[in-house]
Amino acid sequence: MGSCSGKMRGENRKIKGRGSHFNPPNRFESIERIPESDDGEPVCPATRLLSDASRTLIAYNQSPDVGFDASINAYRGCEHGCAYCYARPTHEYLGLSAGLDFETKIVVKRNAPALLRRELSHPRWKPKVLAMSGVTDPYQPIERKLKLTRGCLEVLLEFRNPVIVITKNNGVARDLDLLSELAKFQAAAVFLSITTLDAGLCSMLEPRTSRPEKKLEAISALSKAGIQTGVMVAPVIPGLTDQEIPAIIQAATEAGARFAGMIPLRLPLAVAPLFEAWLDTHLPGRKTKILNRIRSVRGGKLNDARFGSRMEGEGIFADQMNALFELACKKTGIKENNLALSTRHFQSSSQEQLALFDIK
DSSP, X not given: OOOOOOTGXXXXXXXXXXXXXXXXXXXXXXXXXXXXXXXXXXXXXXXXXXXXXXXXXXXXXXXXXXXXXXXXXSEESOTTOOTTOTTGGGGGGGTOOTTHHHHHEEEEOTTHHHHHHHHHHSTTOOOOOEEEOXXXXXXXXXXXXXXXXXXXXXXXXXXXXXXXXXXXXXXXXXXHHHHHHHHTTTOEEEEEEOSOSOHHHHHHHSTTSOOHHHHHHHHHHHHHTTOEEEEEEEEEOTTTTGGGHHHHHHHHHHHTOOEEEEEEOOOOTTHHHHHHHHXXXXXXXXXXXXXXXXXHXXXXXXXXXXXXXXXXXXXXXXXXHHHHHHHHHHHHTOBXXXXXXXXXXXXXXXXXXXXXXXXX
């Protein structure tokens, strides 16, 4: 599948509502398609939905520094368009680009709820906490129309299988009815990811996510509904958003968050040049300082993929960020991810059917 590109001349041009402004070459492709544009403007910013023919939904990982080993993703690619998104390179496996393609060509698993039901019904399934999602946001804008995430939550409630939702979108509050029912079985937790409390910076950095105040409103609504609710201060961008750590924790706690996590910025593969281009466009005067701070946290590079380091960073600035986070958590009384999710209420579909006839 060919890649749509804004040509290198469009790298520093802004596209309203998009976090990236061009398509870098795909590392797996030897040919790059560069469409012509008479005015030199980046092209192809409209969102397109592509069908995914996957036969399974639950994905597994063996990473020692990821807090879950099974996740579900109804979407590949993300319309939120966060300039820093670590998941962008996954689009290259589809023959697409990590740039504009990632946020404008969304691959949709329309049968996600059916696939999930089949996998949870399988005799070999052993109940475990599922993350929603491990890659792209389950509540990105298209979810309002397709409702695939909601469909998956309906299945999870049917089986009472625990789930932890991580999102940057207040759209999660739409599903309070399902999440609150799951919460009755210790089977639901939600983390709102907040990068900054600055609405202006948020609109540039993650253009189609919810604004900070809306994320805080979602935390409040979830918490009041009895759902285990937390905040992910992520990603923390050294030299740009690191000083906001205490304020984010404080605001989230006041809204009702009871758990917290923090992850420093990662810039794997094609994400690094995309983020550099974003800095050139939006914060050229601060680019050098920010990149140098990132390198100081990542062993002199813009990314460090080593297990044990990639989620925490290293060096004096990483230590300072961790100290800020720990102090903020201590002051507000917030806990670090001590969630109480349980699989003991899980019921298979056969158990549910027998219950209709009062058969045990």
